[in-house]
Amino acid sequence: MSQPYLAEGLPQPVPAPDGLDAPFWAGLAEEKILIQHCHSCQGWQWGPEWICHHCRSDNLGFEEVSGEGRIYSYERVWHPVHPALKDQGPYLIVLVSLPQAGDVRLVGNLLGDPEQTVEIGAPVRAVFEHHPQADPPFTLLQWQLTA
Amino acid sequence: MKTLRGSVAVAGVGETAYYKRGDAPDAEAKLALTAILAACEDAGISPRDVDGFASFSNDRNDPSRLSAALGCRELRFSSMQWGGGGGGGSAAVANAAAAIAGGLAECVVVFRALAQGQFGRFGQGPRRNTIAGEFAHTIPYGLMSPAQMFAMKVVRFMHDHGVHQEALRAISLAAYHHAQNNPRAVMYGRPLDEATYDASRWIVEPFHLYDCCLENDGAAAMVLVSAERAAEFPHKPCYLLGAVAGSHHRAGAPVHNTPEYASSSFPTLAPRLYEMAGIGPQDVDVLQSYENFTGGVLMSIVEHGFCAPDACNEFFVKERFLAPGGDLPLNTSGGNLAECYMHGLGLVIEAVRQIRGDSSNPVPDAAVSMIISGPMVTPVSCCVFGSEATL
């Protein structure tokens, strides 16, 4: 995609210093969604943790899942709290659940008209928003309604 | 069952004048001392006798320094409840009460002081170039303020149960109504009506401007002692009937992954509070329910059993929430929306005043007075005070 959804100037994501979520951010750069998965019990979890909350194993990895999700909840923001967004106007944040990954949830923006009616439960698909000029470069995971 | 019921009493309460954010004439530490002195004076005790302090939400005023500044004889208890927002308001009372009941201290001050002009605001986004950790998964998408962190919980709850905007509006109107009788209230003399609410701007749907708490400067404090001493003090005795803190299963799961998401975080706590206090929702005469945002109050009232989730549109009408005559007088000082945002300690003080009969909106013969602190964060907390007749 060409234009980022939100105006430039918000803090940009970098991997956690302890490395916990580094595979996720590296995956987005390659247009892959990598979610934490337990090799011991096959459970999913998000955000990442050092042990599996289902079985307490530390035998965890990151597994690629498809970019198909559903809108679990959403909000339309009108009042900007960061100067970078002062001319943004309303924007949509969605909480998307991933049925292929135990319904873990991710936060992103819903692309398209910010004043559109949003349906909880609507199917959405992932869109990778690359910021190659940033230092360091990063990729955000956005969502659009499945046609 | 082990219990705090009836073991601890409130000897006195006090606060500074409440100011608009940034307008306090005094430093935050002086505000804290002023409120503590006011509570001691209300109790008729010497500050020398205070031997413990309990606070929450990372209050910046260190008990060792407070104790030294107040000239306390000794320090025996200092407690900080983990967690942000107002979730620790009743927990600080619980911690202080547990210390007294367990013999760790005899006279414990619960306090909270805020001077945002001095230390920066809550409702602002971060001012740095990069973000790591859990917030890296939310802030780059424009999700950063408290209103933005909680709106999606409320949207989901309202969707699941068909709740209309008017239910949230009733909470806001009741708070502003009560503030008109409370000269301490920042919104005293500034009433709110339906049309003004409806015309007010959105902050983030479903929160209008008037669904969001104020941001203020000031301080509040209360003095707790063992129940056996309750008769020594000038005011009508007010006893703690129960206090609990915590949250439901994996409420702290990162990046909005709490399994029971559309929640105020009280599903497990409310039954524990009622069990300890030996009451049910039908026994509550007056309720103070922390408003960070009205949607949190709505879910709190449901999770404490006052209203079925699918009956909110009928239940949440302004008249029900007004003192003195409503069935469930709510936020009778004006609360965080219209009295002052002191991270909810003002709500705890108002609950005590209802038992004593010196609220600005008194509920006649109030015997059971409940507080719900800090919905939607984790940990949250809640407590109940009662008159002598409830023991």
Ligand SMILES: [Zn+2]
């Ligand atoms: Zn496992």
